[in-house]
Amino acid sequence: MQKLDADKLDLRGIIRPGDTILWGQACAEPLTLTEALMAQRADLGGVSVFLGSGFSDTVRPEHADHIRFLGMGAVGSNRRLSKAGVLDVLPCHVSKMEPYVAEGVIPCDVAFVQVSPPDATGQFSLGLVSDYIRAAVRRARVVVAEMNAQVPQVPCAEPLTPGEIDFLVESDRPLVELAPAAITDLDRAISKFAQAYIPDRATLQVGIGSVPEAVMSDLRGRRDLGIHSGMLGDSVVDLVEAGAISNAYKEVDPGITITGALIGTRRLYDFCHRNATVRMHPLSYTHNFSVLSKLSRFISLNSAVEVDLSGQVNAESAGGQYVGAVGGQVDYVRAASASPGGRSIIALPSTAQNGAVSRIVAQLSGPVTTARSDVDVIITEYGAADLRGKTLSQRARALIEIAHPAHRETLDRAAHVAGKNAA
Template sequence: MQELQADGLDLKGIVRAGDTILWGQACGEPQTLTEALMAQRAGLGGVNVFLGSGFSSTLKPEYADHLRFVGIGAAGTHRRLTKAGVLDVLPCHVSKMEGYVTDGVIPCDIAFVQVAPADENGHYSLGLISDYIRAAVRRARVVVAEVNARVPQVPCAEPLTAADIDYVIHTDRALVELAPAAITDLDRAIAGFAQGYIPERATLQVGIGAVPEAVMANLRNHRDLSIHSGMLGDSAADLVECGAVTNAYKEIDPGVMVTGALIGTRRLYDFCHRNKGVRMHPLSHTHNIAMLSRLSRFISLNSAIEVDLTGQVNAESINGQYLGAVGGQVDYVRAATASVGGRSMIALPSTAQNGAVSRIVMSLSGPVTTARSDADVIVTEYGAADLRGKPLSQRMKAMIAIAHPAQRENLERAAHAAAKEVA
């Protein structure tokens, strides 16, 4: 392991023309390394970058002059890259990504990682992200680690050691943070209907956004909940501290809150620092359908751009504009519906653009992310449509009932016309 100085870091001796660089996504971005790459891009001879989600201001569309961006979608600040047409989107279930990196399907010549300072055992905690980054470290020709003094030493299933690292720089800089989304009355209304599907002793998976925040806020009076989720936000710490989450009744990892990403603020990071009740795992543990389905009462809550009357879910793009990602939605939908007592919810507001556009639609304006054959419960501020076991005619009625009242007549007409065409 060779130590380099963060100031004046020169990547020319590390990065080769044509290399693909992969780094920790979301709040785990090693910003000193990524900023150096952006600043030095013109002299590196053409480099490929593979991206997960992003919440920093590091990447800009104009950097595509010397970099080729490939990634999983428009999550966070990477939406500006898809909007500019410079991010080549890989539609991929999150559960596949670790294997793709391991097998070289997603190339990785250079891995940039952000880690916590070494502990008393010489272990470097991955800190804020552990999804497919460990696989990238194993696959990469060169591993460059940014040891940031502010990264929490979160317990990891497989931390790094000095033997994993080729080059190291030491920094002490603010971490990427994502504050909890502001909760509106509309979000609370959606959460109120979703709450009815979350029993005591449930194991939760929730995504990012105001609706998940509202749902978590509603669960403070629940008891013996558990969390096994691809990501944790600040609200997870709140539920542990108020006694709602104990992780006591999980069939897998009892007593431990499992995640692959910390996406929150310093409050969450400090809560997870050396906390034996939290453990970071790779995707093969956080998104493994066979494993997750062994958890009883596994409840999955995810969002969508739009849902059609038959239960098809679009979480990716609309009218050719990429706004989201495949993500882990299907992994969790299938795991929850295979779990004994489990339920899968897709929650979304009934309209967009101040009520002008219905998000409950006759036909999707983009791809099918989750098939109607996997649909379980769809929730809006007007109720919950339980689609299990319902034929198409009953599904359409249930979906129209949770659409915005001003949109229901148009949807009924469209459904009627579609039925006549089939007949």
């Protein structure tokens, strides 16, 4: 392991022309390294970068002059790359990312990883993300680690050892943070219907956004909830402090909150620092069907751009523009369906564009992210449509009932025409 001076970092001796660089996504972005890459991009002979989600201002469309950007989707700041037409999207389930990287299906010549200062054993915590970065470290020709003094020492199933790091750059700078989304009255209305599907002792998987924030906020009166989720936000801290989360009744990892990424603020990071009740795992565990299906009352909560009258879910694009990702939605939807007492919730507002556009639609305008055969319950501010065991005509009626009243007549006509054509 060779130490490099952050102020004199020259990537030309590390990165070769044609290389693909992969780094810790979301709040785990190693900013010193990624900023240096953007600044030195013209001197590197043409490289590619594979992106997960992004919440910093590091990568901008103009950087595509010397860098080819690939990624899982247009989550966070990556949306501006998508809008500018410089992000080549790979549509895949999150659970596939780790084997894709490990097998070289997704190239990784250079891995940038952010780590904490070493613990008493000399090992480095991955800090804020453990998803597919572990696979990237194993696959890469070169591993460059930014040891940031402000990264929490979060317990990891697989911490990094000095022998896995080729170059180490030390820094002491604020981490990327994502503040909780503001909760509106609309979000509260959606949450009210979701609460009926989340019992005490449930184990939760929750995404990011204002609707999940509302749902989590309204769970403070629950007891003995568990967490097994691809990511955690600040709301988990609220529920632990309220006595709602204990993880006591999880059949797998009792007493431990399991996650693959921390996406929040300093409050979350400090809470997880050396916290023995939290453990970071790679995707092969956080999204593992055989693990998840052993959990009773596993509740998956995700969102969508739109849902059609048969129950198909589009969580990726709107108006012809890629705005989301396949993500882990299908992984968790299927796991919740296999869990004893589990439920899969897709929650979304009934309209977009100030009510002008219905998000319950006759036909999807974008791709099918989650198939209608996998969908369980759809929730809007007007109610919950439980689609299990329902025929196509029954699904259409149930979904029209939770659409915005201003759009129900149009949807009803579309359903009638579809029914006649099917006959």
